[in-house]
Each structure stands twice: as C-alpha cells, then as structure tokens.
Amino acid sequence: MSELFRPAAEWELQSMIARLAREKRGIEVVGHGALRNTGRVASSDVVLTTSGLKGVTLYEPTELVMSARSGTPVYEIESVLAARGQMLAFEPVDLGPTTGAPGGALSIGGVFATNFSGSRRISVGSARDNLLGVRAVNGRGELFKSGGRVMKNVAGLDVARGLTGSWGTLAVMTEVTFKVAPLPQTMQTLAFVGLPDDLAIEALSVAMATPLEVSGAVHLPKNCAERLKVAKLKHVGQSLTLLRLETFSTSIDERKEKLKAALKVYGNPIELDPEETFSLWSEFRTLSVMPFSTDTSLWRISTLPTKAPEIVAAIQKFMDAVAFYDWSGALVWLEVPAAADAGAADVRRAVAVRGGHATLIRAEPEIRSTVDVFEPLKPEIERLTRGIKSAFDPNGLLNRGRMYADF
Amino acid sequence: MPHIELPEPDVGVLRRLPILIEGLKSRVGQDLLIVDEDGRRAYETDAFTSYRRVPMLVVLPRTTEEVSKILKYCHENDVKVIPRGAGTSLCGGSLPTEDAIVLCISKMNRVIEIDYANRLARLEAGITNLQITAQVAAEGFFYAPDPSSQLACTLAGNLAMNSGGAHCLKYGVTTHNILGVKMVLIDGTVVEIGGSALERNGYDLLSLVIGSEGQLGVITEATVKLVPSPEGARPMMIGFRSPEAAGSCVSAIIAAGIIPVAIEYMDHAAIEVCEAFAGAGYPLDVEALLIVEVEGSESEIGILLGRIAEIAARFDPKTVQISADADQSARIWAGRKAAFGAIGRISDYLCMDGTIPLAQLPHALTRISQICAEYGLKVANIFHAGDGNLHPLILYDANSPEEANNAEMAGEAILKLCVELGGCLTGEHGVGIEKRELMTTQFSATDLTVQMRIKTVFDPTWRLNPAKVFPLAFSDVMRAGNAASTPEAA
Secondary structure, X not given: OOEEEOOOOHHHHHHHHHHHHHOOOOEEEEOOOOOOOOOOOOOOOEEEEOOOOOOEEEEEHHHXXXXXXXOOEHHHHHHHHHHOOEEOOOOOOOOHHHHOOOOOOOEHHHHHHHOOOOOOHHHHOOHHHHEEEEEEEXXXXXXXXXXXXXXXXXXXXXXXXXXXXXXXXXXXXXXXXXXXXXXXXXXXXXXXXXXXXXXXXXXXXXXXXXXXXXXXXXEEXXXXXXXXXXXXXXXXXXXXXXXXXXXXXXXXXXXXHHHHHHOHHHOOOEEXXXXXXXXXXXXXXXXXXXXXXXXXXXXXXXXXXXXXXXXXXXXXXXXXXXXXXXXXXXXXXXXXXXXOOOOHHHHHHHHHOOOOEEEEEEXXXXXXXXXXXXXXXXXXXXXXHHHHHHHHOOOOOEOOOOOOOOO | OOOOOOOOOOHHHHHOHHHHHHHHHHHHOHXXXXXXXXXXXXXXXXXXXXXXXXXXXXXXOOOHHHHHHHHHHHHHOOOEEEEEXXXXXXXXXXXXXXXXXXXXXXXXXXXXXXXXXXXXXXXXOOOEHHHHHHHHXXXXXXXXXXXXXXXXXXXXXXXXXXXXOOOHHHHOOHHHHEEEEEEEXXXXXXXXXXXXXXXXXXXOHHHHHOOOXXXXXXXXXXXXXXXXXXXXXXXXXXXXXXHHHHHHHHHHHHHOOOOOOEEEEEEHHHHHHHHHHHOOOOOOOOOEEEEEEEEOOHHHHHHHHHHHHHHHHOXXXXXXEEOOOHHHHHHHHHHHHOHHHHHHHHOEEEEOOOEOOHHHHHHHHHHHHHXXXXXXXXXXXXXXXXXXXXXXXXXXXXXXXXXXXXXXXXXXXXXXXXXXXXXXXOOOOOOOOOOHHHHHHHOOHHHHHHHHHHHHHHOOOOOEOXXXXXXXXXXXXXXXXXXXXXXXXX
16 A cells, blocks of 8 residues: 555645655545546555645635635535535536545545536536636645636736646645635526437527526436436436526526527426426536446547537447436537446547547546546647646656556 | 836847848748838837837738748747737737747638537637627627727737636636637647637646747637627616725625626726716716626516615615616717727826735725825726726826836836735736736746746747746746756756
C-alpha cells in the first residue's frame, strides 16, 4: 500500500509536494475517493488526499459567489447553499455509485478537476464555466492562484479554467471559488413517450431553440427508461424524452403550455410535478440508470446532438449497448458489455467518423491500464498538451499516467 | 503620457526590412502587404490612443493558410507579430512597435457554417460581433457576448480579450460562448482547439487561449454557441439619492433570486452627459441610476419588473420608471451604450475597467472620487453593477501633459484599489500595455511565472505580441528570445 499524505492546511500540502518533488516521487492525487475507479490507473509512490482541506471559506449570497477548500464534500456545500435558497447550478455528477466507489464522496476539487457537469449544463454552462478562481500547488511545489472571486476577470491567462478537466495532472487545487445560483422556485417535467432516438433528439433540439429556458433535455431509449425509479415513469414501457422547466411559480404554467404547443407534433407528454421532477433529475446526477456492474463498461461520449443517435446506432450494430442522451444529445452515456477492450475499437470508430470524443468511465482496472481511457490527441495538440504538463509538472509526478499512458 | 514604457525597436530587424518585405511578397503576394507609411500609420494605435508607434509592415491575410505562411516566415526570421482585429482595444492590446509586423485579420470575415439544429455557428474571426447576431436573428437566435464596441469589434478581438458587456450577468463572457477555435501558432502550425461538441477533449486549452491577448497564437476561425433570443426584454430605470442605496438595491434584487439580464449603474456625472447626448429620459435629480433589464414573455416581464420595483422601494428611490414601449427601451439603452462617446464629446477621458465585489461598491465609488480629486480631475462612473465591473471615466485634457499624466496616475490608483477590495485589474478590456506593470499588484511572481511558462509553450521565442500583459522586467529574458533556455522553462 502506498504511503498516504493527508495535509490539513494549504501550507502543509505545499511543503509536502515540494519535498516529494525534490525526491521525484510520483503522487496520486485524490479527494475522498469518489473518482478513484475512473481514469487510467495511475502509477505513483504516494497517495495525497485533499480530504483534510475542508470548509467553506467565503460565501456572499448577494454576490452569488462561494469559495471552499478543495476537499470539501459537495453535499456539504450544497447544504450550506440550500439554507440560503441557492445551489450549484451545473449539477455536479457523482460518478462514485456508477463506478463502484463510495457515493456522496465527491469533493468540490474533484468536480472542477474533472469538469463533469449534470443536466443543467445545457442551460447554465459547465463546472468550468462557473469557476471563478483557484489556489493550487503545481508539480514543482509552487503555490499559485488564478482568477479571483469576481465574475468578470480577464487579467492574464485564464489558468483557473485551464486546470478544469486536467484530472489533477497539472496541479492540486487547494481552494476553489465559483458562482452559485438561486434555487428555482418551482420545476416541472414533460415526458414524451415512445419517440425513436433520432426523433427524440429532434424534439429536444426544438425545445432548446425556444426562449423558454429549458433546463434539462434528456432522452432515454426504452431499455434504459425501464431502469428509472420515479414511479410515474418506471412502468411506461417505452422510450422517454424528458424536458425540465425551472422558473418562478408565476411563470411555470405559461412556459409549460408554450413548450407543449411547440412540441405538439411529438405527442402529449406525461407531466411530472415538482417533487417528481426533483427525484427524476437527481437520478441523472448519480447515473442510477447506469448502475455499477463488472459485467458492463461505461462510456461518456461528447458529440453534436444530431450525430448522437447515429453514433449509438453504429455501436449497437456490434454490441448490445444501452444508451441515454443528456444535454439534448450532446452527451451520451453508453453502457456496453465488458470485453477485453471495453468495446473501445468500435466506440472510437463510430465517434471518429461523426465527430466528438469518447471517454471510458467504467471498466476493470486491467482494461483501463491498457485501453486509451481518454480520446487520443492529434499530434499538434499532444505537443501542446505535453508542453503544458511539463510547464506545471516537469518531472511528471502528479497523477502520472492518469490521463495518458506516458505522461 | 510618459510613463508606460515601450521597448526600444530592434535596429537589426529594421535594417532587414527590405529583405523581409521581399520574403513575405514571395510567400503571400504583394496585395496583402501595406508598405507605405501612410497606410501603415492607420495601424499605429488602437482605441488606447495615448500611445502610437508606426509598425514596420502591415499584412492583411484572407485565409488561415496565408496566416500560417506569414507566421512561419516571421518565426524563421525572428520578427515580432502584433495580431489585430478592428483595433478597438482600450488597453493598447494591439499597439504595434516599430520593429513589428501588424497582422490584421479584418478581411477574414466570412460565415462558414450555421447549424441551427445544434445551435452553433462557425465563423472567420474577423467578423464583427454584431454581424454574428445579424446573421442568425431572423431564425430566433443571437450571439450573447455584447461589448459596447460590438458594432465594430471583431470576434477575434472578443476572443483575445475574453470581453463581454452588459448582458454577461446572465449569459456569461466570451469564454462561456465558444466551442472551439482554429488557431495558427507562431511557427505556422494550424491547430484546432475544441470543436463543435460542448465538451473538450483533454486539457482545456481553449480556456488558456481565450483572453490570452494574442500571446499564444492567431485565431482565424471560431465556433460559437447560438442562444435562443428571448421572447421579449424590457428595462426599468431606478434613480437613487445615494450610491449606497443603489448598491444595496442591486444586492437585494439578487438576494431575492432574480437574475436580471443586465443591471447597469450610472452616477450623476454620467447621467447628465448621456441624457444630453441621447435624450433617453434619464432623471437628472438623482445621484445614481440603475438600468435593470429582464427578459421573458410580456406577463413574466411585468411580474419581474413589478417585483424589482417593490424591492427598490425599500431603498427610498427618487424615481422608478418602467419602460412603456420598445421605443423607450431603445432610448434607454442608446443612452447607456453611447455613454463613452457622449462623454468623449465634452472631454478627453481615460476609461478604466476594474472589477470589485459588489459589497464594496459604495466604498469604491467614494474612494474613486477622492482619488480623482487628489489629482485635480473629474470622474464619471458607469458600470455593470450585476457583476461589479467598474468603468470610471477619468476626464482630462489630452493637450496638457500634466493632466494626462495625472489621469494615468489616478487610473493606476483606482485599479490598485479594485485589487485591494478583492477585485481585479480588468473585467473586459484586458491588460495590454495599460495595466501590464500593475499585474504585480494582483499576482505574485509565482502566479505570473506560471502564466509565462504557458505562453512559452505556445510561443517559445516570444514573438507574438510581446511587451503586453506581463511586466517588462519579468519577461525581458523571454522577449529576448531565450525563454526555452531559462531554468524556469525547463
């Protein structure tokens, strides 16, 4: 078992990394472990956890801004926000339950390190878009900051957002500052029944083109819809195309009727009340329709909405895949039978010819050690990527191999 | 104004100019080059007009391939390149030096693709901001970032400065509205960063590129998000007896869970000038004016503006006026949008661009007035109150070297104040040369080194827009072309 470092303060984390950098020891960076079963299997000498760096350090509800130490659990942050009628607008996704890691262990640092955002991303932007500033320690043991606490800040390079999606390979975030948003007064969902994938994506695109501020646009084919837990939908027995509205109580009915009118050619939807709506969309935050199983692997595909059904259909020619579409089709979660390469060859080929990229989220460690977990980079982008890695972490100590095999 | 230092031109490069001209001619043709002095003089400054330097050459490419050839040639011949869009930078971001080539992409302004089903458009970066919306408005979409210069500024400039405008409160700044770019590196390599998909693959290089002020490459194309146009939008004006009351009202609106699409603030001086210019109906007997705009259906707008009026009533407003029709709405915004021009009619001014936490607003306004008074100058304040982005306009006489110097000193003091209050040096204009030396007030040496190493990854010899953004003393080794050999870069 690797040696475990658990700094309790930023200065302690910096001094630890500085020492490890001098000793050139590889460091696996983790929060509370929610993401340990994702990404490539990193090689390291020590484990450094940010779980000791906890707590909200700044909260200004009237400025819609919060700062928190990176190891603060997301549920704690959401609890503080909810008490003031606010929320993390981008609905962070907790991969723990779907990857066999603990649920509820997601840290706010992990959210920004992976930039995994939930269904509301389609209307409010990603975690990255909501990030305002960071404090972090790079692989040289240097403490630096970028951004700040104000929403408009264009002083210098946007290093803070540049760290999002880097999976702890460039720097260990010690504190993050981000936008928060008011909780909607109320919410409702329209569920259209029985649409084939391509027609469903068309319906979602029509909805997203309206000015009605649809805040969730998901399609579940029949074999995935059957996995839903919400009582009103679980026994429908057909595909479900879901649209969420969140707004003021005085507006919700007007918007709902307009949305139904705009989509009337797609049928009469089932309507979900606020409580049902909350339960339904919470399921997507933990990917409960893609439950953990060693018999299957899970992919996350980012593409154009109109291309998504084609990609899924192409993959289904080769394997028994179950998909659901989020972000009006711009994001596909795809479950495939476990295989030697987790279906990588077929998945990547289907994506490559239609545009986008695929990330292997769940697979046995041996597979994640041998298959490209992240989409391989084009040569000129790989050159820049290696340069950036080297600029932050010249000895390749932080999460080495977590994203790419040799750096 | 004397005290922003510009590096001495490289005499060796100037001596090689005839050879360089011939070299570029042979690669991209004579018709892309502006060689004569009158032609080059048109590019001697941008909207930060206090500083001027005639570039040694101007090139106006029409394609990404031509940009690539030009940069490759400049890279191989050790020539500095200043990327330029429409030249509307207020911080000297596209100010040339005498030993540099200005590469202006204003001819690259085609719409490449509009994809309504996927809500995106791919465009050449020389297109103006407003033209993007003009192309898609009929289909019920718009491009959200709206800097005040949107009639003239290019998408390339928006990308370089990550600029936004009044509507950023709801729709975010440029970086939130871009899916991908095609960019040419200094060695001529064409890279595609991001793409059409919502999520990026690998490191978020796009975040580093947007707002990099032409330091990392020349962006030639971009894929932007298209946003559905709202059903309707209507502003209201609320006049207050004090800046404190206005500031508190802004906080109370947001605390009530209402995110207007814009909240703009004008102080008394700004109100007077803008009213004289636009006849917008601004109240002249108030100390602070908020323009608050909400979007939605007619009934939603009515309800929201009514709620905002109720909130405002808690702060004893002198006037509350909800726009009655489209004509009045247009006039209200015309006054605000024309503010910089209107003030320019009565005085030269320096437009500052700091950002502060909203709670610091009353204190900041008081201090700004004091600072300007200490330098014997007047100031008008206009800003985006929803996000704390201040625009103090420091009035001065450009024909008086002393006043010009004082204005610059007062501006520096105001920007330092913004940082002290927890804000930042620039919310939308960028750093350029104007705030370059102030970067040390916001960033530590390590913070800046981290940024400069990124610049070095993209531009190892620091030939792209050097002497901008980073303090000269910090970047002198890199600008000398030795970045790759420094221990820091290793």
